[in-house]
Amino acid sequence: MVLYEDLRVYTFWRTEASHYRTQQMPYRKTGTEWELLGDLALRLWHENEAKEAFEQCLDHKFSAKAWMKLLEIYAKEGNVQKALLAAVKLTVYHERWYHEIVYPTEIACNLNKLIRKEGLAKMRNILTSMNLPQPVQNLMTRYFDYGKLFEVEGYEF
Incomplete structure (x- = not known):
């Protein structure tokens, strides 16, 4: 029904x-x-x-739910720029309201999908090219450090 x-x-x-x-x-x-x-x-x-x-x-x-769904869609499509923008918005939101990130989050899982497709170095370069404020850049870098630490497929290129 x-x-x-x-x-x-x-x-x-x-x-x-x-x-x-x-x-x-x-x-x-x-x-x-x-x-x-x-x-x-x-x-x-x-x-x-x-x-x-x-x-x-x-x-x-602003809707964290809408950003999360868009992050999933963008990651599935392989749209790195928009996926990173969604991840930045969600990360700042979670840092502001919850002030803790326990890995792996849904954000990290979707970023790991993109790392597998594009490679860690390319993802870092795209993030750098977004010219984010340094504190936000540091928050996002934690996801990439997590990918490197646990050797997510694609971390070496």
Whole structure:
């Protein structure tokens, strides 16, 4: 029964969005509504729509959940720049509110996926090119040090 309800809401959302697009009108939702629509799209295996919804959510408010889902999507796509941006936002958020990082976190797992694909040196260079403040750079470097310490596949290149 839940699947049918999900399909009904998803179909209504996509139809409504299409209607607004053809009328060249802005499609407005709150940040929370976009977050819920992103979750709905992920449950139905529509990653492109989920990514769009989570990005819209972040245009309205900060949401650690939306950033985490986007980090997973970007890591799966291999979009290193956007994945690192999401990881930075989440790391700063977790440092601010929880002030502890226990490895391996979900952030570290997704960064390790990128290290396997791209290599540790490239990831470090991309992080450096982002010109982050030094304290933020230090926070992010901990993830890469963790990858090197435990010899995550791809740490040597």
